[in-house]
Amino acid sequence: xxxxxxxxxxxxxxxxxxxxxxxxxxxxxxxxxxxxxxxxxxxxxxxxxxxxxxxxxxxxxxxxxxxxxxxxxxxxxxxxxxxxxxxxxxxxxxxxxxxxxxxxxxxxxxxxxxxxxxxxxxxxxxxxxxxxxxxxxxxxxxxxxxxxxxxxxxxxxxxxxxxxxxxxxxxxxxxxxxxxxxxxxxxxxxxxxxxxxxxxxxxxxxxxxxxxxxxxxxxxxxxxxxxxxxxxxxxxxxxxxxxxxxxxxxxxxxxxxxxxxxxxxxxxxxxxxxxxxxxxxxxxxxxxxxxxxxxxxxxxxxx
Ligand SMILES: Cc1cc2nc3c(=O)[nH]c(=O)nc-3n(C[C@H](O)[C@H](O)[C@H](O)COP(=O)(O)OP(=O)(O)OC[C@H]3O[C@@H](n4cnc5c(N)ncnc54)[C@H](O)[C@@H]3O)c2cc1C
Numbered sequence: 001x002x003x004x005x006x007x008x009x010x011x012x013x014x015x016x017x018x019x020x021x022x023x024x025x026x027x028x029x030x031x032x033x034x035x036x037x038x039x040x041x042x043x044x045x046x047x048x049x050x051x052x053x054x055x056x057x058x059x060x061x062x063x064x065x066x067x068x069x070x071x072x073x074x075x076x077x078x079x080x081x082x083x084x085x086x087x088x089x090x091x092x093x094x095x096x097x098x099x100x101x102x103x104x105x106x107x108x109x110x111x112x113x114x115x116x117x118x119x120x121x122x123x124x125x126x127x128x129x130x131x132x133x134x135x136x137x138x139x140x141x142x143x144x145x146x147x148x149x150x151x152x153x154x155x156x157x158x159x160x161x162x163x164x165x166x167x168x169x170x171x172x173x174x175x176x177x178x179x180x181x182x183x184x185x186x187x188x189x190x191x192x193x194x195x196x197x198x199x200x201x202x203x204x205x206x207x208x209x210x211x212x213x214x215x216x217x218x219x220x221x222x223x224x225x226x227x228x229x230x231x232x233x234x235x236x237x238x239x240x241x242x243x244x245x246x247x248x249x250x251x252x253x254x255x256x257x258x259x260x261x262x263x264x265x266x267x268x269x270x271x272x273x274x275x276x277x278x279x280x281x282x283x284x285x286x287x288x289x290x291x292x293x294x295x296x297x298x299x300x301x302x303x
Contacts, residue, residue, distance in 0.1 A: 001103045002026050004294055005094055007080050008110035010038020011280045012270025014064045015287030016108045016294075017073040023295035028102060029068070030094065032079040037061025038112055039271070040280055044136045044162045049280050057136070060280070076100070083107070083244050090264050090301070105302050106265040106294040109241070109253060110287065113234035113271040113278065118150065122206030123230070130212025130227045135159035139166050142227045148173055148215055150203055151231035157181040157189050159229050164192045171223050173198045173215070198223070236272045248274055259290030265301070267294050 004020045006013045009031035020027040040046065043057030052060060078096035085092055092107040115133040117123060123131055132138040135149070139162055147167050149160045152174035158181075160172045172189065177199045179186050189195055198217070206228055207214040216222045236252045246254045246262040252274045259267035269286035271278040 001091060001105065002028050003104060003298055004028070004106050004108065004291070005030060005092065005102055005104040006108045006110060007031075007094070008038070008112060008270070008272075009033070009036045009065070009068075009075065010110060010112050010270060010283060011040060011061075011064055012110035012112070012272075012283040012287040012290075013038070013108070014068045014073075015284040016110060016269055016291040017068045017287075018071055019288045019291035020108075020294065021071045021073055023291065025291075025295060025298065028074050028076060028104070030076045030078055030080055030096065030102070032077070034077055035065065035075075037065050038283075042134050042136050043158065046280065064284075076102070080111075081240060083240060085244075085263065085265070092265060105298045106267065108259065108267045108269055108287070108290045108294060109245075109272060110269040110283075110290075111237035111272050112283075113236045115230065116233045116235055118203055118230055118232055120203050120205055122208065122212070126206055126208050126212045129210065130208060130225075131206060132227060132229050133231070135162050135229045135231075138227070138229075139163050142167050144168055145226035146224065147171070147227045147229060148198075148223060148225045149229045149231060150174075151233070152176060152179045152181070153231070153233065154181045154185060156231035157185045159231050160189055160195050161185070161192065163229065164195050168194065170195045171198050171225065172196070173201050173203060173217070175202045176200065203228075234271070234278075238272060257286065257289050258293045259286060260293055265294075265297055267297075 003025035006029045040057040041061045082095040094102045146169045148171040163170045202218045204218045205216045253268035255268040255273040267290040269290035270283035
């Protein structure tokens with residue numbers, strides 16, 4: 001039996017792995033993506049992580065991963081589909097989509113969060129035909145064209161800024177009249193001449209024939225566009241946790257910064273847990289805390 005299984009190889013999982021190895025634990029990271037580094041790989045530029053200003057998200061993720069690999073962390077590429085706890089000694093049993101079963105004394109759950117859909121007509125029809133959830137992945141296809149970004153948080157404004165460097169024009173559609181993003185980002189957006197703010201507006205339908213060619217807003221205004229980037233928030237990846245551990249009504253694992261949950265030996269780290277600020281710096285910190293909590297738990301419970 002392993003000491004510690006970590007599910008997810010984003011900043012939280014990789015940080016937990018380094019702390020786990022340094023605490024002399026036998027650690028396995030299970031990750032559903034090939035050599036994954038989590039959501040940060042989607043960011044064009046990360047300016048708010050101490051010591052690494054201006055690095056693109058992909059390179060940052062690679063640095064984190066290289067660090068973990070150099071410390072001897074073991075990885076298994078597999079999607080976790082089932083988690084249960086042994087009734088006798090409380091160890092954890094993890095099953096994957098490919099049928100593997102792994103067992104450990106403690107578990108750190110660090111599966112992050114994924115983008116939210118708008119749920120409007122046309123969104124599904126034109127998925128990957130003009131509808132995108134990742135400006136850094138797909139923005140280059142819209143060089144010199146007109147796009148729209150939907151949302152009012154850091155991701156939406158980050159996407160609009162990134163696209164403004166590629167596209168002729170970018171509409172930023174937000175349902176309120178104020179943004180939730182950092183003030184410095186809001187100011188940068190407002191300074192861009194090719195970003196038009198479309199405030200107090202909601203998308204009613206995404207239109208097109210073969211591909212997206214327009215978006216209709218509630219109230220009837222129609223904007224001619226070649227692509228639309230949806231950045232309407234995220235949902236936690238906790239689908240396999242029903243009945244396993246306490247979740248809040250939005251589906252996040254209820255845990256403070258120690259990572260401790262209502263189940264002994266089950267720790268949560270990163271975007272997947274209840275917290276105010278979902279960022280790399282808090283994910284990395286969570287990973288360190290959760291691994292430390294797990295090491296104490298293993299020592300106390302299994303000796
Ligand atoms: C476009 C964008 C820009 C951003 N910009 C910034 C920024 O500038 N600064 C900043 O600090 N933060 C930024 N963030 C937020 C930051 O990326 C996240 O807060 C951080 O990545 C969270 O780390 P995490 O490890 O909790 O989760 P994630 O990074 O989401 O990693 C979770 C991992 O778990 C894996 N996983 C999920 N389910 C399973 C399963 N069933 N089995 C196995 N593995 C699974 C996933 O594949 C993934 O690798 C940005 C995010 C995005 C999307």
